[in-house]
Amino acid sequence: MLKIAVIGGDGTGPEVVAEGLKVLKAVAEKEGFSYQTKDYDLSGQAYLARGGDPNLQNIPVVTDEQIDELRKYDAIYLGAVGDPNVAPGVLEVGLLLRLRFELDQYINLRPVHLYPGVYTPLKDKGPDEVNFDVLRENTEDLYFGGGGFLRKNTPNEVATQEMIATRFGVERCLRYAFEFCRKKNYKKMLTLVAKTNVLTYAHDLWWRAFNEIGDADYPDIKRDYNHVDACCMWFVKNPEYYDTIVVPNMFGDIITDLGAMIQGGMGVAAGGNINPNGTSMFEPIGGSAPKYTGKNVINPIAAIASLAMLLRVVGDQKGDQAVANAGQRVEEAIKKTCPKMKSQSANQMGFGTSEVGDMVCQAL
Numbered sequence: 001m002l003k004i005a006v007i008g009g010d011g012t013g014p015e016v017v018a019e020g021l022k023v024l025k026a027v028a029e030k031e032g033f034s035y036q037t038k039d040y041d042l043s044g045q046a047y048l049a050r051g052g053d054p055n056l057q058n059i060p061v062v063t064d065e066q067i068d069e070l071r072k073y074d075a076i077y078l079g080a081v082g083d084p085n086v087a088p089g090v091l092e093v094g095l096l097l098r099l100r101f102e103l104d105q106y107i108n109l110r111p112v113h114l115y116p117g118v119y120t121p122l123k124d125k126g127p128d129e130v131n132f133d134v135l136r137e138n139t140e141d142l143y144f145g146g147g148g149f150l151r152k153n154t155p156n157e158v159a160t161q162e163m164i165a166t167r168f169g170v171e172r173c174l175r176y177a178f179e180f181c182r183k184k185n186y187k188k189m190l191t192l193v194a195k196t197n198v199l200t201y202a203h204d205l206w207w208r209a210f211n212e213i214g215d216a217d218y219p220d221i222k223r224d225y226n227h228v229d230a231c232c233m234w235f236v237k238n239p240e241y242y243d244t245i246v247v248p249n250m251f252g253d254i255i256t257d258l259g260a261m262i263q264g265g266m267g268v269a270a271g272g273n274i275n276p277n278g279t280s281m282f283e284p285i286g287g288s289a290p291k292y293t294g295k296n297v298i299n300p301i302a303a304i305a306s307l308a309m310l311l312r313v314v315g316d317q318k319g320d321q322a323v324a325n326a327g328q329r330v331e332e333a334i335k336k337t338c339p340k341m342k343s344q345s346a347n348q349m350g351f352g353t354s355e356v357g358d359m360v361c362q363a364l
């Protein structure tokens, strides 16, 4: 029995998650596995209704009890986080980052695969060229929250924001990336993206760990390195160069938005926050799109692709072949659906949100 906690979240999140759940129901029947879901209302509205301060987190967005409950699931399926009535950062830090940290989801897997029939702004590039995976470290770097103010709100104020790299955190991420690349068996090339020429402490640790682990345990994987700025250039010019990329948190955040654009936009880009030994969380990487909320015009493909990733990752993790097959099947159904759509952009798909969900179910 596959147990999934569902957090629709804000804006269009619940709408796209509903389509994903529709596809889950259909594919579970076809592949013959059972599952149960439970909804958690962890939206910005729910936070405000409980007396949450819109400007500064005064009560937990997600409580300790809820976190402990969430740990018991096989996976979390998340829609979107971000409400215009709540100051930026409150929900992102209070919910999304908190879950990533507390559940120790130390890998953020963001495939950059252009589906057939999907428009890419890159001239002369197709699904064969835009076809790589980014593994973003998800618990350290600039995201751990260290820093502070000195003389705040005075003319002499100082703010610091600290970046950390721990050998433990870097090593477990690198090992996951080497394994991923080996299992994928494509070009067998793992690219570390960092900035060793400037971040001479944190990224020196990454560089040394990358080479030591690679030499010792992954001689079959070719090691490659890009500075992050050059990587942005190659994403646009030569995306076919890449196989698997491993990258620290902050740069990973940035390059995966660029990656999402070359794979057809936020309407299709999926992501997984993975704890290989615990509860992982899957989410479309786009935001809550407040202006499209409730209009049935948002693209659910990214959410459905996140569901496919959930099934593949959790199926593999639990050794449940039916579930893993279901993930593959959903992925294939997406590939058949995309070419029928006019565009992957909200409001321009030629179909409504729920029709696209139906089309994926049909294609299963």
Ligand code: IPM
Pocket: 092, 093, 096, 097, 253, 285
């Ligand atoms: C993402 C988002 C988050 C991040 C924000 C909302 C905290 O941009 O998932 O990429 O920076 O990780």
Ligand code: MN
Pocket: 253, 254, 257
């Ligand atoms: Mn981001």
